Amino acid sequence: MLDPSAYELGVTDLDRLLALLADDGYNCLGPTVRDGAIVYAAIASTADLPRGWTDEQAPGHYRLRRRGDDALFGYNVGPQAWKQFLFPPRERVWQMSIDGQAFVPAPDVDAATRHAFIGVRACELAAIGVQDRVFGGRPFHDDAYLARRAGAFVVAVNCVEAGGTCFCADMGTGPAVEAGHDIALTEVLGGDAHRFLALAGSERGAALLERLGCGPAAADLASRAAAGIEHARTSMGRRLDTAGLPALLARSLDSPHWETVAERCLACANCTAVCPTCFCSSVEDTADLDGGLATRWRQWDSCFNPGFSYLHGGEVRRSTAARYRQWLTHKLGTWHDQFGSSGCVGCGRCISWCPVGIDITAEATGLRERDAHKAERPAAAART
Amino acid sequence: MSGARPRLAVWKFASCDGCQLSLLDCEDELLAVAGKLDIANFPEASSAVSEGPYDLSLVEGSITTPHDAERIQAVRRQSRVLVTIGACATAGGIQALRNFADVDDFLRAVYATPAYISTLATSTAIGDHVAVDYELRGCPINKAQLLDVIGAFLAGRRPRVSSASVCTECKRRGTVCVMVAHGAACLGPVTHAGCGALCPAYDRPCYGCFGPKELANAAALAAHAEGALGADRATMTRAFHTFNAWAEPFRSLSRHGEPPPEPGHD
Numbered sequence: 001m002l003d004p005s006a007y008e009l010g011v012t013d014l015d016r017l018l019a020l021l022a023d024d025g026y027n028c029l030g031p032t033v034r035d036g037a038i039v040y041a042a043i044a045s046t047a048d049l050p051r052g053w054t055d056e057q058a059p060g061h062y063r064l065r066r067r068g069d070d071a072l073f074g075y076n077v078g079p080q081a082w083k084q085f086l087f088p089p090r091e092r093v094w095q096m097s098i099d100g101q102a103f104v105p106a107p108d109v110d111a112a113t114r115h116a117f118i119g120v121r122a123c124e125l126a127a128i129g130v131q132d133r134v135f136g137g138r139p140f141h142d143d144a145y146l147a148r149r150a151g152a153f154v155v156a157v158n159c160v161e162a163g164g165t166c167f168c169a170d171m172g173t174g175p176a177v178e179a180g181h182d183i184a185l186t187e188v189l190g191g192d193a194h195r196f197l198a199l200a201g202s203e204r205g206a207a208l209l210e211r212l213g214c215g216p217a218a219a220d221l222a223s224r225a226a227a228g229i230e231h232a233r234t235s236m237g238r239r240l241d242t243a244g245l246p247a248l249l250a251r252s253l254d255s256p257h258w259e260t261v262a263e264r265c266l267a268c269a270n271c272t273a274v275c276p277t278c279f280c281s282s283v284e285d286t287a288d289l290d291g292g293l294a295t296r297w298r299q300w301d302s303c304f305n306p307g308f309s310y311l312h313g314g315e316v317r318r319s320t321a322a323r324y325r326q327w328l329t330h331k332l333g334t335w336h337d338q339f340g341s342s343g344c345v346g347c348g349r350c351i352s353w354c355p356v357g358i359d360i361t362a363e364a365t366g367l368r369e370r371d372a373h374k375a376e377r378p379a380a381a382a383r384t
Numbered sequence: 385m386s387g388a389r390p391r392l393a394v395w396k397f398a399s400c401d402g403c404q405l406s407l408l409d410c411e412d413e414l415l416a417v418a419g420k421l422d423i424a425n426f427p428e429a430s431s432a433v434s435e436g437p438y439d440l441s442l443v444e445g446s447i448t449t450p451h452d453a454e455r456i457q458a459v460r461r462q463s464r465v466l467v468t469i470g471a472c473a474t475a476g477g478i479q480a481l482r483n484f485a486d487v488d489d490f491l492r493a494v495y496a497t498p499a500y501i502s503t504l505a506t507s508t509a510i511g512d513h514v515a516v517d518y519e520l521r522g523c524p525i526n527k528a529q530l531l532d533v534i535g536a537f538l539a540g541r542r543p544r545v546s547s548a549s550v551c552t553e554c555k556r557r558g559t560v561c562v563m564v565a566h567g568a569a570c571l572g573p574v575t576h577a578g579c580g581a582l583c584p585a586y587d588r589p590c591y592g593c594f595g596p597k598e599l600a601n602a603a604a605l606a607a608h609a610e611g612a613l614g615a616d617r618a619t620m621t622r623a624f625h626t627f628n629a630w631a632e633p634f635r636s637l638s639r640h641g642e643p644p645p646e647p648g649h650d
Contacts, residue, residue, distance in 0.1 A: 268573035273555030
């Protein structure tokens with residue numbers, strides 16, 4: 001049985017937690033401010049966290065703003081997802097050199113670094129869960145991903161505020177952290193107190209909290225933490241009606257709505273790069289001029305990129321409308337058939353980081369409205 | 385390939401030499417290139433020029449004179465594989481700004497005796513004149529891409545050159561989007577990858593050096609920049625009016641004094 005104890009941590013305790021993880025050989029990665037955004041990078045202590053910062057997010061818009069307090073986690077998700085560490089943007093698959101007449105495979109020398117992810121939100125945990133199913137839940141496993149995943153220690157943080165493009169509540173992925181973490185924190189500020197409610201989510205999380213040796217949470221801490229999470233749940237910046245969505249999308253393949261998106265869409269692939277569940281990659285080989293050394297690389301690719309749907313004879317999806325349709329219908333529809341869940345966790349990154357602010361929730365709503373209109377007037381909607 | 389090394393020629397048309405110098409910039413790999421290819425005609429590197437035909441011709445520059453319009457035909461006839469390198473050769477270059485104006489006006493303004501000048505009214509890409517086997521984008525080209533194209537030629541494989549957006553390179557290297565986070569009017573979303581997303585990594589918007597990518601919805605980008613980002617029309621017109629101004633859809637967006645077309649596919 002998992003230790004159900006609720007601990008109360010202060011900021012210095014959080015620093016000790018990071019130190020213990022580092023002592024245990026973990027590379028601590030967490031949110032930090034860089035170039036006008038909150039990104040994930042190596043952190044040594046709470047001094048590296050975005051203390052007193054928050055983010056303002058809207059379609060195609062992201063700005064850092066000062067908070068009136070010293071919150072360490074008072075913002076929502078930034079442009080990067082944890083997938084950059086579990087499913088790196090570019091990765092060597094293997095290397096071969098000609099040794100005499102034989103090809104000799106050279107294994108990747110990268111030591112298996114164990115990462116500790118600090119500040120993982122509920123939507124991000126859900127996204128990691130989605131990628132776990134993609135890379136490990138089917139007959140062909142991605143062993144490199146699974147090794148990195150197994151080594152990762154997850155310190156999650158409950159959201160007590162929602163961002164302008166958040167809709168995890170509608171996707172059933174947040175804002176409360178429920179599974180997949182080792183430790184869950186909830187930050188509570190009030191008066192002079194800066195406290196964290198800490199709960200274990202795994203045996204190793206429980207063991208670490210026990211080593212930390214903090215006292216039990218005060219009576220008001222759990223209730224204030226719960227109130228904060230409820231506040232986040234009721235202040236989502238976006239809404240997405242998921243009722244019957246896969247079926248709706250399946251019958252909307254010929255909707256004129258796709259063309260209206262394509263008028264604005266740049267087919268730049270930003271939405272897929274920032275999406276924490278998008279997993280598409282392409283493989284390419286490099287060789288030196290002698291042809292004696294060949295390396296195979298895997299790197300992030302996108303259903304929006306030219307050549308991605310190239311089959312014998314040409315590309316299957318040549319237009320921006322076809323590519324956007326592929327992305328959205330897979331993400332919100334056929335993903336269910338393929339992986340047993342939606343591919344969307346409601347983090348809002350694709351909305352904020354679309355250079356022209358295309359909003360997946362608005363486009364899904366637009367498709368639903370056209371579908372309803374068609375249902376009301378079936379004769380008029382009959383296609384020729 | 386058996387016996388003799390394939391013969392390489394490097395040709396210059398209207399250009400600044402920057403792209404062919406990229407080959408000489410391949411310091412660490414230059415000896416390997418020279419070992420694999422017979423550098424038969426490369427005046428920038430060696431005064432020893434031997435006659436064609438050539439197995440691989442790298443062509444830099446655009447066609448701006450009647451003489452060059454004839455010369456490129458001769459180059460094509462002597463070349464088994466012809467690869468254009470850089471924005472001039474693939475899109476007409478910065479000198480294609482003349483295409484939007486009257487060249488005779490320039491001649492009268494610049495030269496004391498315009499009658500001595502023999503020039504065309506336009507600067508056009510090599511591909512407008514002869515068949516091109518492969519195009520390398522950029523102002524200048526990326527030397528790693530050049531080496532890859534040479535390696536691909538030697539190995540008989542496909543070059544490994546992405547035709548996605550600059551954004552894909554920004555995101556792979558973890559650069560924060562200068563458009564979304566800083567409000568900069570960046571051409572990255574409509575620009576062909578290849579530079580490694582250099583400018584945004586230094587907090588500058590993309591200048592579009594590699595030209596329009598496939599399905600470049602430049603009109604929608606301009607509309608967003610002029611709307612949500614508050615850029616003025618002149619700024620956006622000028623943004624498209626650079627090294628790849630003659631390549632559509634940058635061409636339509638960079639016409640002076642004319643409103644951009646309605647957003648949509650270009």
